[in-house]
Amino acid sequence: xxxxxxxxxxxxxxxxxxxASELIGESVIDISQHENPDSLLGxxxxxxxxxxxxxxxxxxxPTVEELIFVExxxxxxxxxxxSLG
Numbered sequence: 001x002x003x004x005x006x007x008x009x010x011x012x013x014x015x016x017x018x019x020a021s022e023l024i025g026e027s028v029i030d031i032s033q034h035e036n037p038d039s040l041l042g043x044x045x046x047x048x049x050x051x052x053x054x055x056x057x058x059x060x061x062p063t064v065e066e067l068i069f070v071e072x073x074x075x076x077x078x079x080x081x082x083s084l085g
Contacts, residue, residue: 001018001032002018002019002020002021002022002023002030002032003016003017003018003030003031003032003034003037004016004017004019004023004028004029004030004031004032005017005028005029005031005037005040005045006027006028007027007028007029007045008027010044011044011045011046011047012042012043012044012045013040013041013042013043013044013045013050014041015041016031016037016038016040016041029045039052040052
C-alpha cells in the first residue's frame, strides 16, 4: 500500500493520501513505512525527519453541578426581570 504526504512551501504536511500507485513530485514524500501516517498531518518535514507539534489539549468541561448552578442562576434572573415588567 502506498501512503504519501503532501507538503506545502514551508514543508508542512497539508494532506495524507493513499493512492493506488506511486506518486512522484517535489511536494510529496513516501510515508508508507510510518507507524501512523495520519498523525503526520500538520507536522513539518525538515528533509530528514518530521517535527510533530504538541497536540492541543481539550478544555476542561464544566461539571454537572456547575451547569445546574448556571442554569438556576439564569432562570432566577429571568423570573426577576419578568416580575419587574
